[in-house]
Amino acid sequence: MKTNVISPDSTEESSGNTTKPLILVTNDDGILAPGIRALISVMAEIGNVVVVAPDKPQSAMGHAITINDTLYINKISVENAAISEYSCSGTPVDCVKLAVNEILHKKPDLCVSGVNHGSNSSINVIYSGTMSAAVEAGIEGIPAIGFSLCDSDWNADFETIKSFIRIITLQVLENGLSEGVVLNVNFPKLKEKEIKGIKICRQAKAMWMEKFDKRKTPQGKDYYWLTGEFVNQDKGEDTDEWALEHGYISVVPVQFDLTAHHTIQHLNTWNLNE
């Protein structure tokens, strides 16, 4: 695979069988990551695939977008001519916006993001570029799934999860997703035969206990690396963390209406207008 410096086509037509769904693939680890290559290979069996992914790693970018800088797209030559691939200089969310508006010029039938190298379960959903790309697609009314494998290794084994990615994707295409909902799918680091099944879960109440690694530059100035320890305070057996720890694939429906509706009544008792 090589990067060309030519511009993207002015309009990307879905090639091949037009009865197949048009599937947009993106990620946050960058277009060359093994995780997205595995995801592309599964999607190519299901639909017509267009890939628009960051040209470099964009992990932990959350829902960042590029408003104070320029954006570039490069069309990439790929061996399988039925698949179109574009690398983008922006964030994962930028990739989705550019794909819909400047490459596809229409909404795809599905957007899949990942497979992320590392967990996006529980609170990680908030920091994740992979999941933010899926959420952005959801905001634009496109059914979307983020896939993540609980193994941060660049050479993690993605073969073992391909059959499950296929099952979940086909179910989303068959059933659709409720308005305002996207799926956060996490795979345990297990062999295919060790995986017990797929569980619908809620987001565990967990967090990172930060620990900054403080160092000195050669010139004597302090600087920090962000590190931390993941702490799961939630013992519920309906959570994604429980499922993953017990050998299941976790599927959490994620929404982008952040309103804490249950607190509105209480807040209306406050003295805000006196």
Added chain:
Amino acid sequence: MKTNVISPDSTEESSGNTTKPLILVTNDDGILAPGIRALISVMAEIGNVVVVAPDKPQSAMGHAITINDTLYINKISVENAAISEYSCSGTPVDCVKLAVNEILHKKPDLCVSGVNHGSNSSINVIYSGTMSAAVEAGIEGIPAIGFSLCDSDWNADFETIKSFIRIITLQVLENGLSEGVVLNVNFPKLKEKEIKGIKICRQAKAMWMEKFDKRKTPQGKDYYWLTGEFVNQDKGEDTDEWALEHGYISVVPVQFDLTAHHTIQHLNTWNLNE
């Protein structure tokens, strides 16, 4: 105000009256923005203030964190010795993490973020660095409020909203906030006397219709600027957009459990394990 290159104190003690609440102030427009200067001035009347804010604009950074780069903190000399200020090289969320772990070495009683130059109502909450800083504080168990003024001008009039910031902040300190909830406060661009009051709202169902501004570099390569038009599809009179359009300050309780609980029962009817 000048930036020093000295390191932060190893431990930041709350100075002044120790019965006053310890208030962490941050933002996404950068530590020199008029919006945060206005917020600091209100907080200085209420509590002991420590400011940890980005050293440059970090708008639309969402919940991005810095995991692949180093982080720097600089203590800043300020005229009012009762206030400690630090600029940070990272994102708004990095600022909160560094403040709690490396500067305060404890949780403040309150974290306030802003005042943002521009709206963070409805879907903007997801892209906003201002709100992501408040959400990060919430994740760490700190009561938190994000404040935004619906005026993107650098010289917007923040004086007119100071009395309302004070009211809302005192109510949060008095009543506390439910676990897992932070407040998203937006002010209409109106004179103080024109503001009709404060309304508790839900996040409007609105979105951005992107429109990329496509240009050519002097070398002939295409590039893009992200622009767009805000579209509010939600006519509900209980939304933040309705409140702002009708002269009210909107207060939306925001949660970071993103689970779409209402869809779990339906998803359990899918054929995922057959």
